[in-house]
Amino acid sequence: VESISVKKIETVEEFKDLKIQKSEKGRGISLTLPPDIAICEECLKDLRYKNKKKYYMYPFVACAVCGPRYTTVNALPYDRERSTMIEFPLCNEDKTSCVKEYKDFNNRRFHAQTFACAVCGPQYQLYDRSKNIIETNSIKEILEITARRINSGEIAAVKGMGGVHLICLAEDDKVLEELRNRKKERKYKPFAIMTPKLAILENLVIFSEKERELLTSFRRPIVILGKKKGSNDGILSNQVAPGLSSIGVMLPYAGIHYLLFDFIGQKSLIYTSGNVSNLPMGIRNEMIFEQLKGLADFFLLHNRTIFQRCDDSVLRVHNDKVKLIRRSRGYVPEYLPLPFEVEISGALATGPELNVTGAVLRRNRVFPTQHIGHIKSLETFNFLKNALFNIKNLLQIEDKEIEFIACDLHPSFYTTTYAKELAEKYGINYFPIQHHFAHVLGLM
Numbered sequence: 001v002e003s004i005s006v007k008k009i010e011t012v013e014e015f016k017d018l019k020i021q022k023s024e025k026g027r028g029i030s031l032t033l034p035p036d037i038a039i040c041e042e043c044l045k046d047l048r049y050k051n052k053k054k055y056y057m058y059p060f061v062a063c064a065v066c067g068p069r070y071t072t073v074n075a076l077p078y079d080r081e082r083s084t085m086i087e088f089p090l091c092n093e094d095k096t097s098c099v100k101e102y103k104d105f106n107n108r109r110f111h112a113q114t115f116a117c118a119v120c121g122p123q124y125q126l127y128d129r130s131k132n133i134i135e136t137n138s139i140k141e142i143l144e145i146t147a148r149r150i151n152s153g154e155i156a157a158v159k160g161m162g163g164v165h166l167i168c169l170a171e172d173d174k175v176l177e178e179l180r181n182r183k184k185e186r187k188y189k190p191f192a193i194m195t196p197k198l199a200i201l202e203n204l205v206i207f208s209e210k211e212r213e214l215l216t217s218f219r220r221p222i223v224i225l226g227k228k229k230g231s232n233d234g235i236l237s238n239q240v241a242p243g244l245s246s247i248g249v250m251l252p253y254a255g256i257h258y259l260l261f262d263f264i265g266q267k268s269l270i271y272t273s274g275n276v277s278n279l280p281m282g283i284r285n286e287m288i289f290e291q292l293k294g295l296a297d298f299f300l301l302h303n304r305t306i307f308q309r310c311d312d313s314v315l316r317v318h319n320d321k322v323k324l325i326r327r328s329r330g331y332v333p334e335y336l337p338l339p340f341e342v343e344i345s346g347a348l349a350t351g352p353e354l355n356v357t358g359a360v361l362r363r364n365r366v367f368p369t370q371h372i373g374h375i376k377s378l379e380t381f382n383f384l385k386n387a388l389f390n391i392k393n394l395l396q397i398e399d400k401e402i403e404f405i406a407c408d409l410h411p412s413f414y415t416t417t418y419a420k421e422l423a424e425k426y427g428i429n430y431f432p433i434q435h436h437f438a439h440v441l442g443l444m
């Protein structure tokens with residue numbers, strides 16, 4: 001919601017019900033699609049409320065105010081039929097069915113587009129390293145096995161909202177050493193942790209009111225915070241962020257996270273993106289197995305299609321201002337307003353080579369893609385193209401409306417060659433911009 005205006009009108013009619021009209025295909029300069037939203041308090045209650053069987057321990061519990069959005073929607077207007085939830089038709093068997101909830105305007109799932117229940121929705125499944133299903137009878141059993149194996153020092157690959165994570169105990173020196181050995185490029189780099197609740201975080205790190213707000217916001221980013229003295233005494237291994245005085249921390253944001261902590265206990269977990277060097281993290285199960293077979297001891301995967309890959313966002317607060325280090329889940333596809341008016345119907349920017357983010361311009365609004373990574377492999381390059389054109393499609397910008405392409409001045413970056421190709425294809429200009437000059441402009 002960008003603005004609300006209230007107007008009083010005189011009427012003699014009496015209103016008896018509320019209808020939501022079918023979305024019309026139309027377009028403006030903005031997107032009506034929000035970023036992914038962390039599970040809300042009400043859904044969290046459903047998750048743990050035994051008497052509501054359809055949501056009790058159901059990891060995908062969601063409603064009209066929470067759940068996946070950007071990662072699951074493939075076109076606008078934002079409706080279930082244009083999201084990957086289309087694979088899971090709402091159940092319609094009895095009076096508590098999802099269809100009833102969807103149609104009842106007193107229900108908080110009234111016209112919610114990405115919800116489902118244990119009867120009709122996506123499910124988790126355990127696999128061993130050889131892709132064999134580990135037979136289980138219930139989500140409870142899945143969680144028990146996962147918790148037991150993690151608590152005994154194993155590394156799990158867990159598929160979530162926008163991708164897959166490698167998780168293990170953050171207190172265990174041995175498993176961290178093992179993880180660093182397996183993730184060869186991560187010999188010394190710090191890992192982010194997820195902590196079950198704020199009260200536990202208070203023993204580990206120092207945070208301000210602003211940082212607390214960010215940690216608990218619907219965006220649930222990784223916030224980089226100063227370690228507390230003594231935080232390494234048995235609670236966190238020295239191997240989490242060796243030699244550093246700060247650490248990246250986040251709170252749970254999906255049903256599966258809360259359920260895992262319910263079974264594992266009130267301990268912190270390493271929660272690091274499940275990818276190998278220079279490749280984007282897998283979002284399809286096949287790709288996840290392929291990439292992580294040498295890294296994870298077992299896999300906890302679900303059968304919901306992730307349409308857009310989105311890493312966790314990373315930020316720090318400096319002088320009470322948010323500094324985004326990695327802008328991704330919880331922020332994309334929000335726009336950044338330019339501080340001046342421009343009459344450009346559309347433009348694309350392909351970015352440099354390291355830590356790339358693409359961007360789409362519509363009038364004076366810049367829509368950055370999610371964090372892409374280093375364009376050093378075909379897979380990452382394809383990820384950039386896919387994310388860029390996804391935003392262009394969501395904004396319904398036609399090819400003929402693209403007025404120019406912006407790119408880095410470096411002649412041998414893939415992104416520069418790509419900008420040239422696009423410019424030729426559309427018969428428009430491309431503008432190479434010197435890298436550091438672009439940084440300077442970014443500050444103005």
Ligand SMILES: [Zn+2]
Binds near residue numbers: 043044064065067
């Ligand atoms: Zn909810």
Ligand SMILES: [Zn+2]
Binds near residue numbers: 091118
């Ligand atoms: Zn259902």
